[in-house]
Amino acid sequence: MRTKRICIYNAQIVLPEKVVKGYILIEGNRISEVAENDFPRINCYSDITMLDVEGCYVMPGMIDLHSDSIEKEIQPRPNTLFPINMAFYELEKKLAVSGITTMYHSLTMSDEWGVRNVDMVIEVINTINKLKQTRPMINHKIHLRYELTFLAGVSTLEGLIKDKSIDLISYMDHTPGQGQFKDAQALKNFTIQQHGKKEQEVDDFLDKTFECRAKIDWVKLVSLAKIAKNQGIKLAFHDDDTRGKIDTLLACGGTVSEFPINLDTAVYARSQGINVCVGAPNIIRGKSHSNNMRAIDAILNNAANIVCSDYLPSAMLPAVFRLVKEGINFTEAVKMVTLNPAQALGIDNDVGTVEVGKSADLLIVEMHQDYPILRKTLVGGNIIFQADSQVLNNTERVDIVC
Secondary structure (H helix, E strand, C coil), X not given: CCCCEEEEEEEEEECCCCEEEEEEEEECCEEEEEEECCCCCHHHCCCEEEXXXXXXXXXXXXXXXXXCHHHHHHCCECCECCCHHHHHHHHHHHHHHHCEEEEEEEEEEEECCHHHEHHHHHHHHHHHHHHCCCCCCCEEEEEEEEECCCHHHHHHHHHHHHCCCCCEEEEECCCCCECCECCHHHHHHHHHHHHCCCHHHHHHHHHHHHHHHCCCCHHHHHHHHHHHHHXXXXXXXXXXXXXXXXXXXXXXXXXXXXXXXXXXXXXXXXXXXXXXXXXXXXXXXXXXXXXXXXXXXXXXXXXXCEEECECCHHHHHXXXXXXXXXXXXXXXXXXXXXXXXXXXXXXXXXXXXXXXXXXXXXXXXXXXXXXXXXXXXEECCEEEEECCCCCCCCCCCCCCCX
8 A cells, every 4th residue: 555645835834943935745644855945856756646835834733732622512501511522523623624733622620510520521531532542633632620629639630640541731729819810709700600500509619619728738739740740741730820839830840831810920930941821812802801911911021932722722823823913923923833832742753843754734824814714734644624715816925024
């Protein structure tokens, strides 16, 4: 059986430090050649698929380290659950259309309700790990968001770490009055809306989190973080609002601070070598939905180096080009959704750049009226999404200044 070959030519190839005109040769599921200022030697190859992408950028597939989209796919409304396999299959199509080729599905393990109940979370983890072995369109990984006040979940967390059932952990503390929800009423309103519960039920739940917060066993959590690190599982902290929390993250051997609440904390995290992740929706909207730090402020101050989708996968690609409008170098903006998360998560040997030997996870992007239109998504050399609409006929190419 002959190895499948694809040649993408007339491409504006987005490399880590520059954009070059050239071609990319894919053999099997790997990139076998990246050539600058050259035309492919078509006669040298037989049974090759030629893709002329003139006017388009070819960039690495995007890596999303934090998205709770799978939760919303399973539970689109309060108290309304859909089959996990349906959610998996339908979501990965949306991810392919959004240009996300590696997804760390974010699942919150707590003693909350519905999709965030511990038993449901375990079922989702087991189902994703099973389905991703059979017919995946993209690369699926598990990001377990562990609510620190869920004291009874420590043993479950330990088991998932030792079984290598997860790929990334984030320690979270959503106790009212600190972190993301300094306004306790805002958290109460959010919880009522999210889960469709009565006010008294939510009051009782939040009161319990206060009681549990005082009992958090940090000695055990640091120990679990070290076990996870030895298993190749990365650790993140969530909604950091003080330098002290970054120091604790460092003590745990963590690598990522997700959505720091203020600029001072973000700057300190980066100064200590911690990766700082901000949300694409924040970039697009120009503000936080929780009235916390503006993502663009952190990026412009070199205090953030990773962009994730948070809750809206379709925001990732437009966020890259929005950053360019804000004065960020194009290749640096691309790295925030490709190479930087790959390095933070320890998968950069396989994905994150257009480079010989790496998996052929690629996006073909055309600019239309100053907006990025995804034309093709490739994962492992397979075209998993293709848009051949004629809407872009007779349009002029828009160059990005690098």
